Amino acid sequence: VQANHEAKQHAREYNEGMIIEKMRQTINDACPLLPGARILVGVSGGPDSLTLLDGLHQLGYEVIAAHYNHGLRPQAAEDARHVEAIAQHMGVRFILDGSDIAAHASANRMSIEEAARTLRYRFLFDQARRLNCVAVAVGHTADDQVETVLMHFLRGTGLAGLRGMLPCAVMPAWDDHILLLRPLLSVWRVEITAYCSDRSLQPVFDLSNLDTTFYRNRLRQELIPYLQEYNPQVKEVIWRLSHTAAADYELLVDLTQEAWQRSLLSEGLDYVVLSLSQLRGMQAGLLRNVLRKAVGQLRPGLRDIDFSAIERAGGFVHAPPKTRTMDLVAGLHLYVSGDRIFLADQHSPLLLEEWPQLAPGKMHELPVPGRLELSNGWILASQAVDASGIQLEDDPYQAWLDESCLSLPLQVRTRQPGDRFRPLGMEGHSLKLSDFWINEGLPRPARVGWPLVCSQGEIVWIPGFRPAETCRLQQDTRRAVHLFLKRKATIN
Amino acid sequence: VQANHEAKQHAREYNEGMIIEKMRQTINDACPLLPGARILVGVSGGPDSLTLLDGLHQLGYEVIAAHYNHGLRPQAAEDARHVEAIAQHMGVRFILDGSDIAAHASANRMSIEEAARTLRYRFLFDQARRLNCVAVAVGHTADDQVETVLMHFLRGTGLAGLRGMLPCAVMPAWDDHILLLRPLLSVWRVEITAYCSDRSLQPVFDLSNLDTTFYRNRLRQELIPYLQEYNPQVKEVIWRLSHTAAADYELLVDLTQEAWQRSLLSEGLDYVVLSLSQLRGMQAGLLRNVLRKAVGQLRPGLRDIDFSAIERAGGFVHAPPKTRTMDLVAGLHLYVSGDRIFLADQHSPLLLEEWPQLAPGKMHELPVPGRLELSNGWILASQAVDASGIQLEDDPYQAWLDESCLSLPLQVRTRQPGDRFRPLGMEGHSLKLSDFWINEGLPRPARVGWPLVCSQGEIVWIPGFRPAETCRLQQDTRRAVHLFLKRKATIN
Numbered sequence: 001v002q003a004n005h006e007a008k009q010h011a012r013e014y015n016e017g018m019i020i021e022k023m024r025q026t027i028n029d030a031c032p033l034l035p036g037a038r039i040l041v042g043v044s045g046g047p048d049s050l051t052l053l054d055g056l057h058q059l060g061y062e063v064i065a066a067h068y069n070h071g072l073r074p075q076a077a078e079d080a081r082h083v084e085a086i087a088q089h090m091g092v093r094f095i096l097d098g099s100d101i102a103a104h105a106s107a108n109r110m111s112i113e114e115a116a117r118t119l120r121y122r123f124l125f126d127q128a129r130r131l132n133c134v135a136v137a138v139g140h141t142a143d144d145q146v147e148t149v150l151m152h153f154l155r156g157t158g159l160a161g162l163r164g165m166l167p168c169a170v171m172p173a174w175d176d177h178i179l180l181l182r183p184l185l186s187v188w189r190v191e192i193t194a195y196c197s198d199r200s201l202q203p204v205f206d207l208s209n210l211d212t213t214f215y216r217n218r219l220r221q222e223l224i225p226y227l228q229e230y231n232p233q234v235k236e237v238i239w240r241l242s243h244t245a246a247a248d249y250e251l252l253v254d255l256t257q258e259a260w261q262r263s264l265l266s267e268g269l270d271y272v273v274l275s276l277s278q279l280r281g282m283q284a285g286l287l288r289n290v291l292r293k294a295v296g297q298l299r300p301g302l303r304d305i306d307f308s309a310i311e312r313a314g315g316f317v318h319a320p321p322k323t324r325t326m327d328l329v330a331g332l333h334l335y336v337s338g339d340r341i342f343l344a345d346q347h348s349p350l351l352l353e354e355w356p357q358l359a360p361g362k363m364h365e366l367p368v369p370g371r372l373e374l375s376n377g378w379i380l381a382s383q384a385v386d387a388s389g390i391q392l393e394d395d396p397y398q399a400w401l402d403e404s405c406l407s408l409p410l411q412v413r414t415r416q417p418g419d420r421f422r423p424l425g426m427e428g429h430s431l432k433l434s435d436f437w438i439n440e441g442l443p444r445p446a447r448v449g450w451p452l453v454c455s456q457g458e459i460v461w462i463p464g465f466r467p468a469e470t471c472r473l474q475q476d477t478r479r480a481v482h483l484f485l486k487r488k489a490t491i492n
Numbered sequence: 493v494q495a496n497h498e499a500k501q502h503a504r505e506y507n508e509g510m511i512i513e514k515m516r517q518t519i520n521d522a523c524p525l526l527p528g529a530r531i532l533v534g535v536s537g538g539p540d541s542l543t544l545l546d547g548l549h550q551l552g553y554e555v556i557a558a559h560y561n562h563g564l565r566p567q568a569a570e571d572a573r574h575v576e577a578i579a580q581h582m583g584v585r586f587i588l589d590g591s592d593i594a595a596h597a598s599a600n601r602m603s604i605e606e607a608a609r610t611l612r613y614r615f616l617f618d619q620a621r622r623l624n625c626v627a628v629a630v631g632h633t634a635d636d637q638v639e640t641v642l643m644h645f646l647r648g649t650g651l652a653g654l655r656g657m658l659p660c661a662v663m664p665a666w667d668d669h670i671l672l673l674r675p676l677l678s679v680w681r682v683e684i685t686a687y688c689s690d691r692s693l694q695p696v697f698d699l700s701n702l703d704t705t706f707y708r709n710r711l712r713q714e715l716i717p718y719l720q721e722y723n724p725q726v727k728e729v730i731w732r733l734s735h736t737a738a739a740d741y742e743l744l745v746d747l748t749q750e751a752w753q754r755s756l757l758s759e760g761l762d763y764v765v766l767s768l769s770q771l772r773g774m775q776a777g778l779l780r781n782v783l784r785k786a787v788g789q790l791r792p793g794l795r796d797i798d799f800s801a802i803e804r805a806g807g808f809v810h811a812p813p814k815t816r817t818m819d820l821v822a823g824l825h826l827y828v829s830g831d832r833i834f835l836a837d838q839h840s841p842l843l844l845e846e847w848p849q850l851a852p853g854k855m856h857e858l859p860v861p862g863r864l865e866l867s868n869g870w871i872l873a874s875q876a877v878d879a880s881g882i883q884l885e886d887d888p889y890q891a892w893l894d895e896s897c898l899s900l901p902l903q904v905r906t907r908q909p910g911d912r913f914r915p916l917g918m919e920g921h922s923l924k925l926s927d928f929w930i931n932e933g934l935p936r937p938a939r940v941g942w943p944l945v946c947s948q949g950e951i952v953w954i955p956g957f958r959p960a961e962t963c964r965l966q967q968d969t970r971r972a973v974h975l976f977l978k979r980k981a982t983i984n
Contacts, residue, residue: 029776153645154722156729158736162654219722226718230646230711237648240799244650247777248744254775255743283746284521285739307732 012198019195023055023183030168031179033134038062039181040128041137042120045083045204047196048139052184054199056137057090063137066127068120069098072112079204086201095131097123125174135179140165143189146238147219156307159252162245186239256289263290266354271344272297273354276336279317287314294343299330317341325441335443337464338397347445356380356463356485357449360414366453367409368481374451377488380412380463387477397486399467403479406455406471410481414449421459423466433459440465453483504690511687515547515675522660523671525626530554531673532620533629534612537575537696539688540631544676546691548629549582555629557582558619560612561590564604571696578693587623589615617666627671632657635681638730639711648799651744654737678731748781755782758846763836764789765846768828771809779806786835791822809833817933827935829956830889839937848872848955848977849941852906858945859901860973866943869980872904872955879969889978891945891959895971898947898963902973906941913951915958925951932957945975 027033039056043049043065056063065087069080080096087094105115124136145164152161169180184192196203227234263278272294279287291313295302309329316326316334326334328343335342342354356378358364366372371381390400419433431439437447442465453461461467463485473480519525531548535541535557548555557579561572572588579586597607616628637656644653661672676684688695719726755770764786771779783805787794801821808818808826818826820835827834834846848870850856858864863873882892907925914922923931929939934957945953953959955977965972 153733154719154726154729156723156725156732158733159651159740215722223718223722226715227646230707230715231648233648234646237646240648241645241650244777244780244799247775247780248651248740249777250775251747251777251781252740252743255747283739283742285736285741285743288736288739289743307736 012194015191015194016198019051019187019191020055020058022186024059026167026183026186027059027181030166031181033061036060036062037135038064038131038133039135039137040064040066040124040131040133042124042139043067043083043087044139045079045086046139047192047201047203048141048184048189050086050201050203051187051192051195052137052139053087053092054090054195054201056183057092064093064095064127064131064133066095066097066124068123069096070101070116070120071098072101072116075204082202082204095127097127121174125178128178129175133178135168135181136174137181137183139184140182141184141189141192142186142239143220143235145185145242146224146235147216149238149242150219150223151216159245159249162241163249164242164245166246188235252285252289255286256293259286259290260293265340267297270298270347271342271354274341274343276317276339276341279341284314287317291317291343295329295332298332298343298345302330325443333443335441344443346443355446355449356451357446358412358414358451360448362413364412365409366412368403370409372412375449379486379488380451380453381484381486382410383482385480385482387473387480390473390480390482392473396464396466397484399461399463399483400473400480401460401467401471401483402473402477403481404477406460406481408455408481410460411454411457412451413454415447415452419452419459421462422469424469424472425466426469436462436465451485504686507683507686508690511543511679511683512547512550514678516551518659518675518678519551519673522658523673525553528552528554529627530556530623530625531627531629532556532558532616532623532625534616534631535559535575535579536631537571537578538631539684539693539695540633540676540681542578542693542695543679543684543687544629544631545579545584546582546687546693548675549584556585556587556619556623556625558587558589558616560615561588562593562608562612563590564593564608567696574694574696587619589619613666617670620670621667625670627660627673628666629673629675631676632674633676633681633684634678634731635712635727637677637734638716638727639708641730641734642711642715643708651737651741654733655741656734656737658738680727744777744781747778748785751778751782752785757832759789762790762839763834763846766833766835768809768831768833771833776806779809783809783835787821787824790824790835790837794822805835817935825935827933836935838935847938847941848943849938850904850906850943852940854905856904857901858904860895862901864904867941871978871980872943872945873976873978874902875974877972877974879965879972882965882972882974884965888956888958890974890976891953891955892965892972892974893952893959893963894965894969895973896969898952898973900947900973902952902975903946903949904943905946907939907944911944911951913954914961916961916964917958918961928954928957943977 033039039061041049041053041056041063043053045067053063053065065083067080067083069076073079076098080098084094084096099119101112101116101119104110104119105112108115110118124138127133128136149162149164152164165182165185167182167185170176170178171180174180195201224235231237259278259282263274263282265273265275267273274290274294279290282290288310291310295309295313306329312326313328313334316336324336327346328334331346332343333346335344337355340354354376357375364372366380366382369381369383371379373379384403385400387400387402392400415433420430421433421436422430423436434447442450451463452459453463455471458470459468460471461483463483467483525531531553533541533545533548533555535545537559545555545557557575559572559575561568565571568590572590576586576588591611593604593608593611596602596611597604600607602610616630619625620628641654641656644656657674657677659674659677662668662670663672666672687693716727723729751770751774755766755774757765757767759765766782766786771782774782780802783802787801787805798821804818805820805826808828816828819838820826823838824835825838827836829847832846846868849867856864858872858874861873861875863871865871876895877892879892879894884892911925912922913925913928915928926939934942943955944951945955947963950962951960952963953975955975959975
């Protein structure tokens with residue numbers, strides 16, 4: 001009997017020690033805290049949160065037990081008193097709050113679960129701030145982690161989602177500094193049950209059953225047991241996947257950050273400009289990550305960035321230079337201009353700072369030779385050249401026109417109603433200018449101030465796009481006008 | 493009627509065009525082949541392989557249809573003739589072979605599926621070599637890919653396994669150069685069925701039903717439909733995961749390769765030496781990948797490297813310097829010596845080239861001052877020093893002994909039966925030398941030739957480990973002998 005008792009005692013201590021050790025290691029690996037750091041612990045009174053409170057207390061942290069009364073069960077007030085008694089017994093400070101979840105849910109058109117979650121986290125972080133805590137700790141377990149990863153897997157995810165929940169994170173939605181800590185992420189529910197019984201912790205009920213949606217409950221009660229028929233160790237292997245995915249993800253974030261810095265040319269509140277040649281030199285995976293980062297920067301609220309949007313953006317990067325614009329996702333557009341690729345809100349006025357623009361309505365002269373300053377450091381320049389021996393380049397930033405069909409000086413203006421244009425190489429009728437721009441994909445905000453080079457009122461070159469068919473060089477052309485559009489810095 | 497007919501015709505052409513385009517893109521993304529390259533196509537006669545043959549033919553490759561008669565169905569010979577007729581109709585060369593699968597299976601203790609797979613691939617690659625093909629193409633589809641990823645997910649995997657099958661790979665087991673191509677990896681089975689019907693390709697039967705094991709069949713027929721209840725798009729999201737995982741994996745491989753080169757000190761057939769300080773400076777994920785690479789290098793056959801082994805190895809890297817050895821996995825051991833960490837086969841003789849060794853059995857003299865050359869560029873050296881003001885260092889490669897308890901010159905020899913040793917700091921009895929080495933974790937092969945510094949036959953210092961308690965410096969020690977073990981290159 002004595003030996004048996006000792007064996008049990010030993011098993012008990014072993015399990016207790018394991019859990020404490022796992023908590024210690026999870027915290028240390030993720031975000032080492034100072035010894036004795038003050039932590040606000042969310043304590044529903046369920047087995048997970050009681051274990052969390054007791055474990056952190058044993059690890060020497062200054063814990064504060066915070067209970068949120070959801071008022072959803074008849075015994076709710078009793079539960080709160082029970083948790084308070086446990087905290088008192090441990091010699092730990094206890095705080096309490098609560099509100100009418102159902103009312104909040106219907107007022108905000110949320111599910112009960114969502115409302116409960118929102119109000120509870122708000123309470124925890126408000127109190128943590130008030131009480132100068134460095135972290136809020138919550139009791140998610142290894143089982144919860146497996147369910148989360150599985151849910152992400154089924155709904156569609158990449159490496160980021162396979163990580164599941166993080167052991168330590170900053171959640172800007174709640175606070176910019178206070179950490180959200182999940183020290184039980186490597187502790188299984190069965191271990192917790194044993195711990196509570198060994199440490200004589202009496203849970204009130206398992207909040208996780210209240211907290212979870214139908215989807216998650218079905219996952220837990222049906223899907224996981226079913227998957228265990230395929231592999232009895234399936235929970236362990238999914239948990240391990242979350243662990244390795246987190247480490248791999250961290251590496252990729254660093255790599256992406258490096259690539260980002262290498263390719264970023266400029267950025268604003270609603271636009272990002274990247275180097276096309278840098279993007280083109282990247283491996284597919286890295287390019288995808290950089291593009292995802294760009295979208296994430298402009299649309300931080302966008303939770304899962306659509307896989308196909310990123311694929312299309314990747315295709316756009318590698319498309320021939322003619323492709324100039326693409327609708328991407330969530331009101332974002334991609335534009336290409338030379339080596340610059342813009343990701344911008346379609347209404348971004350800041351974008352205009354990147355493009356050659358002219359004050360609308362005014363007429364400017366461009367002598368030959370001569371130059372005209374546009375906005376943002378862009379310059380239009382001209383020179384007369386001998387037509388023989390010209391090396392025509394397929395460069396939208398340069399044009400060569402037959403001097404004999406031009407009336408000099410040239411004029412430069414913005415669009416006018418009724419403008420038409422026959423691009424070089426096009427047979428037959430001319431196009432409406434607006435149709436030409438739609439075809440070429442010039443972003444709408446850029447059109448109003450776009451410079452047009454004209455002769456006797458007719459457009460002969462649209463800088464950055466095409467010269468007119470009407471003034472193309474002929475076999476017998478002797479003298480040509482060479483036009484170019486450049487950034488000031490690039491003119492020697 | 494006419495309009496309806498045209499709509500159907502259009503839908504048909506659209507589906508055909510989509511499949512051809514998907515194949516083209518899969519090949520181009522993975523491993524661009526020269527136009528008209530010669531490809532051996534494994535054609536069972538099922539819908540997948542007929543689509544594969546027809547599609548590659550349309551893409552302009554020089555295809556050769558290769559059918560392997562498994563002889564497992566009564567209609568097998570008929571099937572072969574059917575495939576031959578299809579190939580003839582296409583104007584494509586046809587080759588055929590077969591053997592007694594059941595006999596091969598029982599002779600090699602394989603399952604029928606495994607034997608069929610082995611013999612079929614051997615046939616395909618043998619013929620591809622003979623016929624100067626650059627690739628062998630097989631008909632795995634997007635559905636097969638999803639099943640593979642799911643199987644890996646359930647059995648436990650990291651990023652590598654989430655990639656599923658690769659669209660283009662070299663399989664050294666079959667050939668070092670000929671590619672294994674899977675152009676249908678982004679084509680779904682439903683598309684293939686439609687394609688076969690539209691192109692009037694008459695499949696004989698679906699080999700995949702023969703080819704797959706019970707596990708995979710259950711996965712296909714039960715698990716995937718069940719998961720579709722959770723997300724009707726589950727196949728698509730798993731397919732996408734395989735796609736992004738492949739790209740992310742490629743990035744990590746590059747990163748790991750860089751880290752590997754940075755930390756590799758030397759390597760042999762059955763050992764690898766890495767820089768401990770380099771490993772310690774790595775992020776957890778990178779360290780894990782480097783360690784996995786090291787194990788993979790020494791045990792290329794090891795299919796899945798045990799997660800916990802890699803975790804333990806990571807712990808070993810970060811353990812205090814005293815921890816000298818660890819059994820790892822598959823007969824591999826880890827040893828630490830200074831900044832060098834060895835991963836080696838426990839029987840590796842090459843390891844000895846890294847350690848200080850002495851020809852066993854001979855006695856050498858070490859005068860004070862003096863030096864003695866050991867193997868592999870190691871040197872034992874001695875000098876007499878004034879005991880006052882000595883800065884004792886906790887460095888196993890140096891020792892300071894009380895000169896008055898030594899009989900000079902010192903002797904250096906290898907172990908002898910009955911050797912005992914009382915390490916510095918140990919109270920009471922001395923240890924058997926073999927027990928000391930087990931405690932310290934000196935790899936067994938290194939023990940035979942390990943140099944022992946002796947005075948009058950007694951061990952006074954084990955270089956690289958501890959001096960003896962018996963000769964420790966005392967309060968009244970006036971002169972000491974300073975001993976050190978160094979690599980030649982590091983002695984100034």
